[in-house]
Amino acid sequence: MAWTRKILRVNLTQGTCTPEALNMAWARDYLGQRGLASKYLAEEIDPRVDALSPDNKMIMTTGPLTGTAASTSSRYSIVTKSPLTGAIACSNSGGFFGAELKNAGWDMIIFEGRAPAPVYLFLHNDRAELLSAEAIWGRSVWETDHWIHQRHQDPQIRVAAIGAGAEKGVLFAAVVNDLHRAAGRSGVGTVMGSKNLKAVAIRGELGVGNIRDPEGFMKAVVDAKAVLAGNAVTSAGLPTYGTQVLMNVINEMGAMPTRNWREIQFEGASAISGEAMHEPRASDCKPNLVRNAACFGCTIACGRISTIDPSHFTLRGEGRDRYKVASGGLEYEAAWALGSDTGVSDIDALTYANFICNEHGLDPISFGATVAAAMELYTMGVLTQAHTGGIALDFGNAEALCTLAELTGRGEGFGLEIGLGSKRLCARYGHPELSMTVKGQEFPAYDARAIKGMGLTYATSNRGACHLRSYTVASEVLGIPVKTDPLATEGKAELVKAFQDATAVVDSTGLCVFTTFAWTLADIQPQVAAACEGDWSMEKLAEVGERIWNLERQFNLDAGLTAADDTLPPRLLKEPANTGPAKGHVNELDQMLPEYYRIRGWTEDGRLKPDLRERLGV
Amino acid sequence: MLRSLHIDPQKCTGCLQCEMACSYENEKVFNPAKSRIKVFNFHDEGRFVPYTCTQCAEAWCLHACPVEAITKNKLTGAMEVADSVCVGCKVCTIACPFGTVNYNETTGKVIKCDLCGGDPACAKACPTAAITYVDANFTGLERMRAWAAKTSAGARA
Numbered sequence: 001m002a003w004t005r006k007i008l009r010v011n012l013t014q015g016t017c018t019p020e021a022l023n024m025a026w027a028r029d030y031l032g033q034r035g036l037a038s039k040y041l042a043e044e045i046d047p048r049v050d051a052l053s054p055d056n057k058m059i060m061t062t063g064p065l066t067g068t069a070a071s072t073s074s075r076y077s078i079v080t081k082s083p084l085t086g087a088i089a090c091s092n093s094g095g096f097f098g099a100e101l102k103n104a105g106w107d108m109i110i111f112e113g114r115a116p117a118p119v120y121l122f123l124h125n126d127r128a129e130l131l132s133a134e135a136i137w138g139r140s141v142w143e144t145d146h147w148i149h150q151r152h153q154d155p156q157i158r159v160a161a162i163g164a165g166a167e168k169g170v171l172f173a174a175v176v177n178d179l180h181r182a183a184g185r186s187g188v189g190t191v192m193g194s195k196n197l198k199a200v201a202i203r204g205e206l207g208v209g210n211i212r213d214p215e216g217f218m219k220a221v222v223d224a225k226a227v228l229a230g231n232a233v234t235s236a237g238l239p240t241y242g243t244q245v246l247m248n249v250i251n252e253m254g255a256m257p258t259r260n261w262r263e264i265q266f267e268g269a270s271a272i273s274g275e276a277m278h279e280p281r282a283s284d285c286k287p288n289l290v291r292n293a294a295c296f297g298c299t300i301a302c303g304r305i306s307t308i309d310p311s312h313f314t315l316r317g318e319g320r321d322r323y324k325v326a327s328g329g330l331e332y333e334a335a336w337a338l339g340s341d342t343g344v345s346d347i348d349a350l351t352y353a354n355f356i357c358n359e360h361g362l363d364p365i366s367f368g369a370t371v372a373a374a375m376e377l378y379t380m381g382v383l384t385q386a387h388t389g390g391i392a393l394d395f396g397n398a399e400a401l402c403t404l405a406e407l408t409g410r411g412e413g414f415g416l417e418i419g420l421g422s423k424r425l426c427a428r429y430g431h432p433e434l435s436m437t438v439k440g441q442e443f444p445a446y447d448a449r450a451i452k453g454m455g456l457t458y459a460t461s462n463r464g465a466c467h468l469r470s471y472t473v474a475s476e477v478l479g480i481p482v483k484t485d486p487l488a489t490e491g492k493a494e495l496v497k498a499f500q501d502a503t504a505v506v507d508s509t510g511l512c513v514f515t516t517f518a519w520t521l522a523d524i525q526p527q528v529a530a531a532c533e534g535d536w537s538m539e540k541l542a543e544v545g546e547r548i549w550n551l552e553r554q555f556n557l558d559a560g561l562t563a564a565d566d567t568l569p570p571r572l573l574k575e576p577a578n579t580g581p582a583k584g585h586v587n588e589l590d591q592m593l594p595e596y597y598r599i600r601g602w603t604e605d606g607r608l609k610p611d612l613r614e615r616l617g618v
Numbered sequence: 619m620l621r622s623l624h625i626d627p628q629k630c631t632g633c634l635q636c637e638m639a640c641s642y643e644n645e646k647v648f649n650p651a652k653s654r655i656k657v658f659n660f661h662d663e664g665r666f667v668p669y670t671c672t673q674c675a676e677a678w679c680l681h682a683c684p685v686e687a688i689t690k691n692k693l694t695g696a697m698e699v700a701d702s703v704c705v706g707c708k709v710c711t712i713a714c715p716f717g718t719v720n721y722n723e724t725t726g727k728v729i730k731c732d733l734c735g736g737d738p739a740c741a742k743a744c745p746t747a748a749i750t751y752v753d754a755n756f757t758g759l760e761r762m763r764a765w766a767a768k769t770s771a772g773a774r775a
Contacts, residue, residue: 068648069642207647207648208647208648209648291665292631297635297638325662326661326662
């Protein structure tokens, strides 16, 4: 079993909290978390709804292995329609909140409607209450977390919350749980804000049981942990350097997008790398990195806990105490977006900007990438200080980056324009071609001119540009599970489909996709099969992954997206890489996309063929 | 050889595998709320510290119990609670200076670490050896070894 078989339906308009049984027929087809919540969303909303209207729904969902002893069992997802992309959104987060939801006895919470005044949900096992959040509306995630713990006098409550930016419509607002873990992408926090829902606070004491074969499950769990412990990436690289282990690797291979993707290698990469986070600084002889930290149940522990250099400009002045302590440090994506993409190589400025993204609930990828686009517009003279409120938006300006993080986080001044995201900002100033986005979502940290499969990954991702939908970097750069040539397009359609389907399964279990540096589905399958009743063979899981991908695709088509949205910005298709091993290369998406559609069983215009629809039951 | 749980907080990543192992061993459910070992997160300092009963030689809990429900297991050295005798009066939870004996609302008894009868699940589940089960007379051995290594390296330099 492993599912609690219970979902909580919260109607914010009416102020009701109603338990109902999990649809087990759907669970057998979609497993849990990403897959199962996407099925609920597709069944319950019209894909054409305005994402910020009360007609949209927001689902917080765990997987069957969330909260169990399986390694990395922390994961939960937020599934909704995205205001940034207009596509289906599924943002995944770790920390401790997801396991707490499961421990309280729930597989998922479906939020619908819009509260007439700001509220937060307090969930203590079976008891669910909507309480007034008037006192914390407009406050930060960190203040909200503190206020809830004080009010309920219980340090063991886990909180997920939004900041002021989300309330004011910043389109890439995140939901942040446990102070610095985030359901980061696609503006899921903006949807939460539109529902007048400030936070979800949970205390779960019921535990996670219902394991179909406890003995078999514990054996599978121990075996799978041994695989993680025996793999160099998951036992050494990630705990030591976090995802930042990639910074120097990706820069050296010339796949590090720099200054809004005008360049492909960053001269400041080593200064903001995982290695740099270990270097003692002059002021206090301490390194940026305090230690690594794990999410619930994780035996990898890639999380970064960092401090800012006490002599840094961001700590000067009044009211800075909350930034003088240890908090969530730089992951590779944040370091890239806040750093390389904006040309800022000041690691303390990046750490500060990252703290601000956590404190106020911003997606650091979309935020950094939008600042980078604004910097290019400023360099061209299209944006001026008259627009920015006097901020000199030159590439490399660390002060400007930090100021914009504060303004965007609070939803003030020019921060509200940054909060539009890169696509809308660039369109507003007459240069849509400078927006480095797909379907309106900003790119992550891998240049598709140097890693060809990532071009197809971005173009076809169901939530807009994203590295976590099919991380072909694993194969094209790291040789996992097999090495492919990053500069070749042959075979990439097949590779992307395989990664997309497998990742959809991982995202539906409650486990973390970072395990797949070491695990394949063959390591995950025995854990799922021992925990969950029903047929969970390798063949079944492969089918479930394909079904989830096609369900998401169908949602997007029904929402009005078309094959024309499966594309890349002209910069990647026409402007060749200017340095490094990929010099002279563009991304030949046109060589991969038709093949991809064919392998998917889609028509030439990217629609599901009837026989595919019938086979998968989508 | 008498063994005891030994905790090295510097190695702890805060993953709570120990809490799940403990609750699963004792309650057959993954439930940190029912764990006899707890990991504390000193967030602002970036420190995680697992904490549980150290099995005092002269145990306050044992001496305080009015019904003699707490007895010492001579093989493991653990102070064990006999559920059939415990009346849930909670005097032991007051007597324990460290807070490691706690009341369990569901059963109406107190719960504390009993070293799983000599094979503690938390130590087995810990992925970083922050919790180990070692010779009770030499819990400092690994720390001595680490310093000894530095000492000899210094002599060579």
